[in-house]
Amino acid sequence: PYYLIAYELGGVTTVTPVGSTSLSWQVTHRPGAQLMLTMADANGNAGGVDPYIRTVAPGSSSTCQMPTPDPSFVMTANVTGTLQTCQPWGLSIQGGTPPYGVTVARLNTSVVTNMTVPLGDDIVTYINRAEPLGVILGGFCLLSHNEWKC
Numbered sequence: 508p509y510y511l512i513a514y515e516l517g518g519v520t521t522v523t524p525v526g527s528t529s530l531s532w533q534v535t536h537r538p539g540a541q542l543m544l545t546m547a548d549a550n551g552n553a554g555g556v557d558p559y560i561r562t563v564a565p566g567s568s569s570t571c572q573m574p575t576p577d578p579s580f581v582m583t584a585n586v587t588g589t590l591q592t593c594q595p596w597g598l599s600i601q602g603g604t605p606p607y608g609v610t611v612a613r614l615n616t617s618v619v620t621n622m623t624v625p626l627g628d629d630i631v632t633y634i635n636r637a638e639p640l641g642v643i644l645g646g647f648c649l650l651s652h653n654e655w656k657c
Contacts, residue, residue, distance in 0.1 A: 509554075512619075514543040514612055516560070519576045520646040535573045538565040543612055543644055545619055558615035560642065577602065582609075582647050590635050590643060598645045599630045609633075613643040 511525045511532045540563045546554035580602035607624040609631050
């Protein structure tokens with residue numbers, strides 16, 4: 508089976524099973540949300556990140572939208588503007604229940620980096636390997652029984 512991962516800029520990451528052959532996905536993000544999309548297989552192999560940020564258009568119903576996320580569970584970064592190639596990027600997590608998983612994704616690349624934050628820690632440092640002027644995103648999930656719960 509395949510999974511679609513939707514990283515919402517400034518919002519919640521969703522991981523949705525989309526099937527094995529006839530792929531389908533129901534958008535649960537709010538209208539106006541900006542999404543960075545990627546696919547993965549059952550073994551966690553990434554299929555690449557879409558080269559564009561997609562904006563969610565309003566639909567005929569909002570019944571499928573996910574609830575507002577818990578505002579006490581947040582990630583902050585030590586750099587929020589231009590991140591230079593090879594520059595350390597500190598990502599700090601507050602709230603939730605560890606252990607945490609952190610994902611770093613960037614537009615138009617085949618690589619998504621997943622890291623586990625060691626128990627007792629609430630910060631991870633990523634050395635930026637992206638080319639200059641690209642779009643890069645950091646997201647986090649709760650890890651439970653070796654599963655990513657975003």
